[in-house]
Amino acid sequence: MKTSFLRRSMEATALATGLAAGTMIAAPAHAQFGGIVYDPTNYASNVLQAARALQQINNQITQIQNQATSLINEAKNLASLPVSTLSTLQSQVDQTRQLLNDAQRIAYDVQSIQSAFEGRYKGAALTGDDHAQMVANANARWEDSVGALEDALRVQAGVVGNLDGARTSIDTLVGASQSASGALQATQAGNQLLALQSQQLADLTAALAAQGRAQALDAARAAAIEAEGRARFRRFRGKN
Template sequence: MKRKMKTLVSTLALAIAASIAQAPPANAFILGGIVYDPTNYAQNLLTAARTLEMINNQIKQLTNEAAMIANQAKELTQLPYSAKAALKARLVEIDKLIQTANGLAYDVATIDAAFKTLFPQDYSAFSNLAMGAAANAHWKEASRALNDALVIQAKVTETIALDVSTLEEIVTESETAIGGLQVEQAGNQLLALQTKQSMQTAQLLAVQYRAEALDRARQLQTEERARIHRGRFLGDGSAYTPS
């Protein structure tokens, strides 16, 4: 900007000097030892005025360009607040609780074999003692699953209060945003918070449905063992003959 100003001022000076250096025309006269030409003087004033106007226009243009650059800088200013780390930490806490939960694993690779081992479909070869042990194992597994669900529910409840605080911080930052980038980043963080809560809800539902599924499996196994116990108790009907 300073370079452009210097160039414009130099142009004005050269224009005025050139006009003064011109030879006096025929209608010029000497006044107090100085050659004075009214026509040339008027032309010089007009040239100087036009040059000055051009400089003023250039100054206005440079001022507008500077303001535009300043506005662009504001538009590209990043939001000084980020909820990414906090949201990620809360999801990691819940994930760790799930991964360290007691009982059947949550991964697809092992759940099928583990379930078949714990809940066999046929108890005909089991002794009464073995079926009693199986019933006790089923009760423990269902109890663990219920405990896991309660723990996850408690953790989710804890994070709700933290999410409320995070929401307030994001909204405050969005209200004081100075540019489009900050507004967009604040909106992205609100979406991240919403996504985190959706993932958290999915985790909670997975644990809860798991507990319900194991309890239902336990009930079905109880019914099957009861059927076998009843059949063994009644036998084939030849143990008692009425007289």
């Protein structure tokens, strides 16, 4: 529409200029019609001025249209992404964190681990003379291992449960990114995809931590059984 309008304006300008030139050549310098003096030179000058004015108006219209297009593009670039998955991601992170906080017996805490190991995994807990206490410590170590294995399975189940939500978020964000109308929307979609990746890495870290905890406690229990067996054997030989 814009091109058609400019073409018509240029044709009108050319026609007006041609008419003015033709009038200046064909008509006499002055003519009188019904008492009105007709000056072709003055008429042609007026036509040229009108043509120039029309051309200036066309140029101004073009500038306004360009400015409007630029403003529309800027508005698109500043438009926010209409979808957000951040609340879902935060909920999944909180769920995984809660699973870790619910760890049974020996928590993910340095002081808690140190206290548990001092009480039933080394030292007097393995070599003492109190038979009943040694049996209690052995049972406690077994419960530590079983609880840690259960915790690892729960964390892994939670991580697997988050996969469906992650898949839905990826589909939503990729679709929003591909249909983004401006730079801001594309950037926001990319940032949310990065947040989703961070959440998945956090889930993976939690699963590995839970599994490592279970393996470490089971290995510690096996080492404690071996140490306790040696202590029992030494006492047995001493009595003989």
